[in-house]
Amino acid sequence: MNPTGIALAIFIGMLLPLQALINAALGKQSFGALFASLCSFGVGTVALLLWWLCTRPAFDAARLVGVRWWAWAGGLIGAVYVASATLLVPRLGAAALICLVVFGQIVGSLLLDQFGVLHARQPVDAVKLGGALLVLVGAVLVVKPWQTAGG
Secondary structure (H helix, E strand, O other): OOHHHHHHHHHHHHHHHHHHHHHHHHHHHOOOHHHHHHHHHHHHHHHHHHHHHHOOOOOOHHHHHHOOHHHHHHHHHHHHHHHHHHHHHHHHOHHHHHHHHHHHHHHHHHHHHHHOOOOOOOOOOHHHHHHHHHHHHHHHHHHOOOOOOOO
16 A cells, blocks of 8 residues: 555545535535535636646547546536535534545445446455444444434
8 A cells, every 4th residue: 555645545534524614614604505515616626627737638629529428427426425515514513424424435335346336346245344334333433323412
């Protein structure tokens, strides 16, 4: 494993709850969670466009003709995540939101690997299921569903 890649992934993971909190604050101060999510994507789009342009890419619009319809779903999934996180973080808190999202990512990843969706099949085994169970236990301990709000 690449230590720099691991550190970058951890850092990005640390930014996600901050993003949700910032978007929630923007939504509270402006026109709501969906507007804040739209702004988040707008700013992100400009930032990515500038980054892409700085790499001096070769662009051939004809290449886009062959892109399959489902390849565009990543943006839709990202929008659903950002809007949902913006709506949920004030209700759940940053830690609970991220723990539940991570558990969902683990379950989704195991299913995608098991069935080889868009990549080579990587069967799920007992060790992976044990890891998912540990993540679930951690999420439950953070979320504490047995406690009432404010308790």
